[in-house]
Amino acid sequence: MANERQFKLKTQFIATRNVREYRATIPVWVTKNDVVLEIGCEWGTTTVEIAPFCKEVVGTDISAECIERARQRHPEIEFALLDAFDVRAALDLGKKFTKVYIDVSGLSGYRSLLDVIALLTAYATVLRPEAIVIKSGALKQFASRCVPWRGGERAAVDTNEAEDDE
Numbered sequence: 525m526a527n528e529r530q531f532k533l534k535t536q537f538i539a540t541r542n543v544r545e546y547r548a549t550i551p552v553w554v555t556k557n558d559v560v561l562e563i564g565c566e567w568g569t570t571t572v573e574i575a576p577f578c579k580e581v582v583g584t585d586i587s588a589e590c591i592e593r594a595r596q597r598h599p600e601i602e603f604a605l606l607d608a609f610d611v612r613a614a615l616d617l618g619k620k621f622t623k624v625y626i627d628v629s630g631l632s633g634y635r636s637l638l639d640v641i642a643l644l645t646a647y648a649t650v651l652r653p654e655a656i657v658i659k660s661g662a663l664k665q666f667a668s669r670c671v672p673w674r675g676g677e678r679a680a681v682d683t684n685e686a687e688d689d690e
């Protein structure tokens with residue numbers, strides 16, 4: 525039974541539908557004191573866009589080829605191998621991450637929704653960043669249908685979700 529002493533997540537989750545939206549969050553959500561972790565950085569294209577907005581950024585990917593290519597393209601940026609589902613390994617990077625960006629293949633389809641929620645909950649619980657931005661059309665669609673009940677009026681739900689995922 526929930527009570528006042530129950531652990532509550534403080535992390536905010538920002539769901540984006542495609543890479544354009546994912547990158548558009550950077551100037552809005554990343555600030556100069558942030559230490560940012562990107563999970564699923566591929567060749568570091570977004571990581572390098574995040575860099576000028578924050579104190580430090582680390583790009584990570586499960587693919588050794590991607591990390592090698594990212595390091596060649598952007599030698600000024602730190603990259604590391606990481607499986608998104610190994611949250612302990614993310615902790616072992618030894619940084620106090622304040623923002624996390626997640627763009628891992630396979631998380632956009634509706635059937636991946638439970639994996640997305642499990643991943644977000646794990647990172648929010650273990651790393652406790654202020655915010656996690658994730659590229660997941662499924663989560664954005666689901667979140668757009670959720671209305672936290674606060675009493676009073678019936679809130680309108682956004683039904684205008686016509687853009688394509690990427």
Ligand SMILES: C[S@@+](CC[C@H](N)C(=O)[O-])C[C@H]1O[C@@H](n2cnc3c(N)ncnc32)[C@H](O)[C@@H]1O
Nearest residue numbers: 564565566569570585586587607608627628629
């Ligand atoms: C769409 S690409 C990322 C693009 C990149 N974020 C950008 O903005 O340019 C998805 C990446 O997820 C990586 N990936 C897939 N499964 C992963 C996992 N379990 N952990 C970490 N990265 C993973 C892939 O290797 C791939 O590089």
